[in-house]
Amino acid sequence: xxxxxxxxxxxxxxxxxxxxxxxxxxxxxxxxxxxxxxxxxxxxxxxxxxxxxxxxxxxxxxxxxxxxxxxxxxxxxxxxxxxxxxxxxxxxxxxxxxxxxxxxxxxxxxxxxxxxxxxxxxxxxxxxxxxxxxxxxxxxxxxx
Numbered sequence: 001x002x003x004x005x006x007x008x009x010x011x012x013x014x015x016x017x018x019x020x021x022x023x024x025x026x027x028x029x030x031x032x033x034x035x036x037x038x039x040x041x042x043x044x045x046x047x048x049x050x051x052x053x054x055x056x057x058x059x060x061x062x063x064x065x066x067x068x069x070x071x072x073x074x075x076x077x078x079x080x081x082x083x084x085x086x087x088x089x090x091x092x093x094x095x096x097x098x099x100x101x102x103x104x105x106x107x108x109x110x111x112x113x114x115x116x117x118x119x120x121x122x123x124x125x126x127x128x129x130x131x132x133x134x135x136x137x138x139x140x141x142x143x144x
Contacts, residue, residue, distance in 0.1 A: 082109045100135070107137030 086109045093099040107119045116139070123133040 079113045082113050085109060103135045104137055107135070111137060111139050 086106060091102075093102045103121055107121060110119050111117075118136060118138040120134060120136045122131055124130065125132050
């Protein structure tokens with residue numbers, strides 16, 4: 001706006017300089033001012049872009065932590081469910097086949113909770129510390 005109105009501000013009898021000289025001086029001052037304002041604007045935009053990048057990085061970090069937390073909570077919920085099932089199954093078996101099934105179920109839950117490949121239950125005579133029986137269970141591999 002001021003650049004356009006410069007010719008109107010400068011008149012022939014304005015001063016000891018010619019009209020074109022005053023116009024050139026005013027135009028140079030106005031262009032310099034505009035250039036400095038533009039540079040300040042660029043710096044402000046660059047600072048905001050850097051801040052946005054930093055906030056996006058922080059957001060992604062928090063989102064990853066949240067997903068890891070949900071994954072962990074899901075695993076814990078499964079483990080709690082297995083432990084509840086285990087507690088419901090605690091009983092005295094009636095015969096050997098029920099004892100085998102009982103041990104298989106318990107070992108399967110223990111393998112799932114501990115995320116191991118296999119588990120063994122060893123029944124020991126406490127008087128002479130000899131093994132009376134041993135039962136083992138392995139994680140079943142899912143074929144694709």
